[in-house]
Amino acid sequence: MVRTDLYTPYDVNDFPLNEYPRPQLRRDSYRSLNGLWHFEIRKEKFIPSEKREILVPFSPETNRSLIHEEIPQGYYLYYKKEVSLEEFANKEHILLHFLAVDQVCDVYINQKHAYTHEGGFFAFEIDIAPYIKDNVALIEVYVLDLTDDSFELTGKQRIKHGGIWYKGQSGIYQPVFLEAVHKDYIKNLTITPSSRLDGYHLKLETDTKDRITIETYFNGKCVHRIETLNHEVFIPLEAPKLWSPSEPNLYEVVIKTTTDEVKTYVGIRLFERKKDDQGLMRFYLNHEPYFLNGLLDQGYYSDTYLTNPSDQALIDDILLAKRMGFNFLRKHIKIEAYRWYYHCDRLGMLVMQDMPNSTERQDIIFFGILAILGIHPKDSRYKLFGRKHLEGRKNYLRDLNRTLNQLKNVTSIFTWVPFNEAWGQFDSKKAVEIIKRVDQTRLIDHASGWSDQGISDYYSRHIYFTPIWFRKSKAKKRIASLSEFGGYSLKINNHIYQEDVVFGYKVFKDKDALMKALEKLYLKKVASKIKKGLSVLVYTQLSDVFDEVNGLITFDRRVIKVDEEKINEINAHLYDVFMEATRKKT
Template identity: 45%
Template sequence: MPTTRLKTVWGEQLDDKPLQEYPRPQFVRNSYINLNGWWDYAITKNDTMPAVFDGRILVPFSPESILSGVGRQLKPRERLFYHTEFTLSRSFVRDVILLNFGAVDCICDVFVNEIKVCHHEGGYLPFTADITSAAKIDQPNSLVVKVIDYTDTRYYQCGKQSTHRGGMWYTPQSGIWQTVWLESVPTDYIKSLRITPVYDEGRVIVETDCTFDEPVTFILKEGDEEIAKVDGKGTVSLSFPDGRFKSWTPETPFLYDLVLISRRDKVTSYFAMRKFGCESVGRHKRLMLNNKPYFHNGLLDQGYWSDGLYTAPSDEALVADIALAKRLGFNMLRKHIKVEPARWYYHCDRLGMLVWQDMPSGGTKQNLLVTLALPYSGKSNVKDSRYGLFSRRQKISRDAFEKEYMEMIGTLYNCPCIAMWVPFNEGWGQFDANRIAALTKQIDGTRTVDHASGWHDQGGGDIHSMHVYFKATRLHKDKHNRVTCLTEFGGYSLPISGHIFNTEREYGYKKFDDIEQYNIAIADLYKHDVIDLVPEGLSAAVFAQLSDVEDEVNGLVTYDRKVLKVDETLMQTLNGQIRIGKEWI
């Protein structure tokens, strides 16, 4: 089907060295070489390193994207090879040389100077290779990455990518799609840290994983002022004087700095003092922020870009989406079926935006009877222990999902903005949701869980999660005494000429051709499905969606982010009316 090449303003300004910002804001070390830029690439039919490459690709954009300079889809039976060279100066190298990848979709092998240094599976999370023994100093080093991406033809997590894109399923993307970079550390270095604010006690717990058995100095700072300091190994606690601190909220997103210093290493980080939970308040169970009821007023955010697919064209583009949502009066983004680069969460942290974090879906081909037909006919509580019905018949598939899900939680645990984990959506590859929700709470007891977003509710998690399209929202008392949340609604589509990806077919749940009628309909929807239902116990709402994505033209802004469809003042006014009033507590 014919499609239009749409570029964002940031894509139009792209240079040969994209995304140069430090990629790990919560674990900063003064050692950094960014390898983004033009690399060689080749797409082949076998595992043999090609003698001649097909051309050049702009890393970290996947070959399917416009910004990569390639514009070719990697097939499930093909191999994608990357090649570049880098030189390490003697002044850069300490003892250990680490090669970091933000994300590579989906299975890859990494070679430095023809020595295999890493194998990784899973397309959404960062990984690191120790290349010390393979690298040369003050000489060119060859770096080769070989990628296989089965997309939706096997059980691996692929989100909404499809080898047969259309409707609510999108162009697949493959290979390197986040920043590639080098750092060098001493033999004795700090590998990771885990930060847990203990809001009610006015302190923060910091756990470290180090390659050495010596004390580390932990310093808590507010700007240039040192608030607390402690030396220790493993796990330490830092308390605020007199238990007084500044709370983080979307309205006041205050961040504290954290400095870790060992005998040979130094890392800087940040955190926030905030607390998420659920409590009965008045007649209803509510989501809580810092021990107060707080309405999560959100947008579905799929993180697709018309020119970069999974990869934003610039750091400024990441900021622009979050800033737009805030300007319209929203306080939450549901990151839908995708994991973002660390800098996206950093911007949510510093700008003040709650995040509900989905796990990318996987499994074999969906059973549409289970994921669509039954739910829309009112039968949405199929037991997810029937693995075959949910495309999870293979144990290896379920194990892979569980492993990646736990790794995702570990990777994003420190982000202040994340309020909710969402392991499953609309039954896509769902299994054992109650067990997964309980396991989530064991790993991270500081956040809430939507165990089965939309339908096939198994009675677990913290919220009664509803997806409502095509009809008015009606609230019913949840027999499991959970918080009631409208986790998807809307989907109103409005095509804007000159900004449409697919000019022959559009996708949405209610279609409009007139922008005035579109805005009137949104106002009516918000009044009846959100504003009027807050006194009845509604505690969160997620409008679909922030931006258009390919055939879907139901975003508040176009796919290229150039035209805002919703009236800004109207949306601000509507969102200003969404509150949990004292009269309802």
């Protein structure tokens, strides 16, 4: 039986998620539009139906939305909100931001079509100033979500859900907000730490011809100030404080033009792949070998699905992982809220970022069997990999570029993962080339787990059912990564989505049995592989999700299934083993 009352402990009021939603580019002229909107579920796009209210930004399928209904396939969602804009009357541009709408939407302002957006994971903005009358905006949004019965990227959402596939959700599911700006405002920025670790590069997208002031602060003290007419500059920093998970130092940056002021931040850090003194390829952080020990993080919550119920929910997940001694999270098949990345940056949590992929195949186990046998088909075979339709391939490449652009300024992201377990994988060499053209500061795991094409930075394997082993020769060419393993399951009654369904890779009866198994897994089966070159671990997973009960914490975030202190001790031992394995020989 499916639980309909599985709530996280976080309070949700009538104006949810009202913290500034985009910390990487902040302005004072901000107004949240989260809260109650008029809502309808329509069989036909322009034919009205029952009038209701929904709590934005929660999808109508979720508990917190006030709707909590499955949307019939092919039906439209209709949102409406009237907004007074008197406070913005003296500004030339009024920007309406949607941070994610699933899947395809049309936006109307005062009954005029203003924008069409396709793709359910990405932010977009509309300058609505040309449509405004009498300082009032009537905002109407029509949404159609076909889930995986389309060529859009769906992540793990499926119409036929169960096991590793999750329930679909639709509509507005990330914050909506307004900001007003004068002409020649700063439209976008790119901020990149120098590979010499001596400052950062800043590129501004703006039409201003006036002087720009750039101020850099550390712990509230101005450490550099420059006035320039250039839109691309290098900002030197004297003996900068470097960023790492143990010392997440961030520099605050204030950028001023005649008509605009924005704030951002940057962490000075360097990610590299290079050999240690034993000739094994390792991940390096700020010129030092670094053991990557992480958790798979799906970013789902029992009462809000892909949306975080509160800002504190994001913080708590990150801090739980840190307390247990993990230093990175693999954000799995999802683009997360901007604030999640911000908290990773400021709290010190590295991020391995997946593309929110999709596939036309359902029998993905086929590729898993091939991988166990050491067979990796060429991913130019589009039909075999579930990518036979050109439209799906085009949408993927469109959204790959969107991902790189949307997350480019995140300090903590160290690796991009364009494909996972062959799901819709195609032309991965081309994907790697696209990523490298845009971003030369991060590493790439081109095919996590299966269907390795022998390129990019990692020799990446998923091992659940067979003994954990790596050829040392592989670690001499690429970083050896156990990019998924574990998945040990423990059912906690009254805290699971379906009482009669338990999905996981090995099931245990109680916490003691689970802890003993985890200790054996890490100390007996994994630790010995570090000396042979194993450098990356991704345990499945941080939290339960729907049928999956293999999380370290329950789906509703109310019960931690493991001994935090013991897990921390296990991880500390792994770091010691890695330090010994990579110690310079004298």
